[in-house]
Amino acid sequence: MEILTDRLVLREYSEDDLELLHSFRIDKNISKYIHWNDLSFEGTRSILKEGLDDQKEENRKYYHFVICLKQDSIPIGEIGINIKISNIYGGICILGYFMHKQYWHNGYMSEAAHEIIKYAFSELKLHKIEAYVDCKNKRSIKVLKRLGMKKEAKFKKEVFVKDRWEDVAYYALVK
Numbered sequence: 001m002e003i004l005t006d007r008l009v010l011r012e013y014s015e016d017d018l019e020l021l022h023s024f025r026i027d028k029n030i031s032k033y034i035h036w037n038d039l040s041f042e043g044t045r046s047i048l049k050e051g052l053d054d055q056k057e058e059n060r061k062y063y064h065f066v067i068c069l070k071q072d073s074i075p076i077g078e079i080g081i082n083i084k085i086s087n088i089y090g091g092i093c094i095l096g097y098f099m100h101k102q103y104w105h106n107g108y109m110s111e112a113a114h115e116i117i118k119y120a121f122s123e124l125k126l127h128k129i130e131a132y133v134d135c136k137n138k139r140s141i142k143v144l145k146r147l148g149m150k151k152e153a154k155f156k157k158e159v160f161v162k163d164r165w166e167d168v169a170y171y172a173l174v175k
């Protein structure tokens with residue numbers, strides 16, 4: 001599946017993307033505020049497999065897309081949602097994203113996220129999008145606010161980062 005925006009192609013992962021996904025995960029600028037437990041190549045392989053297996057399911061849990069520039073198909077990052085709950089009355093998903101630093105500050109992530117939210121509300125019929133963000137991650141908080149997401153809560157000392165516990169903010173957008 002592909003989703004198009006003005007400047008981007010959002011395409012789902014394929015078996016050929018193992019090295020790409022690993023390059024995202026070991027990028028220190030990306031992992032500064034994203035806390036992955038297992039950064040080994042085998043860890044990446046199992047995450048990719050889980051995603052690819054899920055693509056074949058009728059009731060999917062994950063919709064994760066590689067963000068590519070439309071002009072030259074270069075992959076620059078990832079955006080995805082994990083479905084937390086879904087039934088005939090609606091559903092809730094958690095939004096996540098990251099991008100190699102050389103592509104920051106062009107509006108790409110806000111553009112991608114805007115389309116993903118549209119997809120989640122109109123195609124997947126969800127009613128709420130959530131995001132959890134390290135309170136120090138100012139760039140990501142700006143993206144969430146630009147999308148119209150509202151801060152609903154702050155969890156103090158919620159994630160362990162390197163040598164200390166950090167606060168996490170919870171943002172959400174209701175349809």
Ligand SMILES: CC(C)(COP(=O)(O)OP(=O)(O)OC[C@H]1O[C@@H](n2cnc3c(N)ncnc32)[C@H](O)[C@@H]1OP(=O)(O)O)[C@@H](O)C(=O)NCCC(=O)NCCS
Nearest residue numbers: 029030033097098099104105106107108109110133139140
């Ligand atoms: C979070 C992250 C994706 C944000 O990247 P970003 O470049 O700030 O976000 P966008 O791509 O939406 O770009 C927005 C910026 O581009 C600017 N911009 C420049 N040209 C633009 C254009 N043509 N259209 C729109 N915006 C443009 C905007 O003004 C905005 O700048 P500002 O933040 O100073 O106001 C990036 O910092 C990242 O990957 N971080 C590491 C991973 C991470 O923390 N993920 C989130 C975990 S919760």
